Amino acid sequence: MRVGVDIGGSHVGVGLVNSNGEIVKIHEKYINDKTEDTMEEFILEGIISVLIDWKENENIEIHEIGIGAPGVIRNNEIVSSVNLGIENFKIGEEIQKRFPDMKVKVMNDAKCAALAEKKWGSLKDYDDCIFMCLGTGIGGAAFFDGKLIEPKRCAGFEVGHMVIVKDGKECKCGGRGCYERYASMRHFKRDIREKLNLEESVDGGELRDIIRANINSEEVQKSIDEFVKYIAVGLTNLVNILEPQVVCLGGGFVKYEDILFDKLKETFKNSKDLFYKEDCPELVMASFGNDAGMIGSTLIFE
Ligand SMILES: [Zn+2]
Structure with a gap:
């Protein structure tokens, strides 16, 4: 199964998406409930905790994680995001370290939305x-x-x-x-x-x-x-x-x-x-x- 992550100015959404483009399971974490010290930690924690829960407690096999984030993205890194207030955040590498068996890719969120419109919209x-x-x-x-x-x-x-x-x-x-x-x-x-x-x-x-x-x-x-x-x-x-x-x-x-x-x-x-x-x-x-x-x-x- 594939997981799609949507990082926005106010929340991090993690969804299990089937091959028809339907979200079959979703978990969202809001910035207003943030307890972590930094935005980077908030985002990582928001993604990792859900993946661990789905993997270990619900036995869901996840093969690929796609991450959409606002800002300039290069080589799976958020180079800069004015909206999130972060720079040089190697998010792909961090997720990959925790889940070496999964494929991880990061792309600009508007481009992700465009891919959805192109395929199904x-x-x-x-x-x-x-x-x-x-x-x-x-x-x-x-x-x-x-x-x-x-x-x-x-x-x-x-x-x-x-x-x-x-x-x-x-x-x-x-x-x-x-x-x-x-x-x-x-x-x-x-x-x-x-x-x-x-x-x-x-x-x-x-x-x-x-x-x-x-x-x-x-x-x-x-x-x-x-x-x-x-x-x-x-x-x-x-x-x-x-x-x-x-x-x-x-x-x-x-x-x-x-x-x-x-x-x-x-x-x-x-x-x-x-x-x-x-x-x-x-x-x-x-x-x-x-x-x-x-x-x-x-x-x-x-
Ligand atoms: Zn400008």
């Missing part, structure tokens, strides 16, 4: 396609001729850090004018809160309800218009270069489908910057929710 019928994860930051992956584009030197496809505004807003990566400083869900939510004078703590379903209740207000419309324009700029750049058949949008954006998706489709389709205006690829929503990373991390082995 919205991208399954396409050879040339792009997955974009619009959340706190922006991540993604691209497939060409059915295969994930994986450069040899490093993982690549850091779409969130393509520059869309020269000398623009400062980004956590050290650059300026990065796509995710303008088109991430974090940015949109911040803008809405400012425009509607809401507290920083207003988030999730509460924030969405407030937006829906004020959807016709000039301020909210302005914010939505501006936001989808920025998403469309990045999409247009990627489409002009890669010419995918379809682009799939996932991450926190999915929860805002009724608020943002139609407007985005219209803005993108009418973008004057599209090179082949008459042949614009379709935009689709991701079909897996929060489970995409966990399910997809078991596909790193294929």
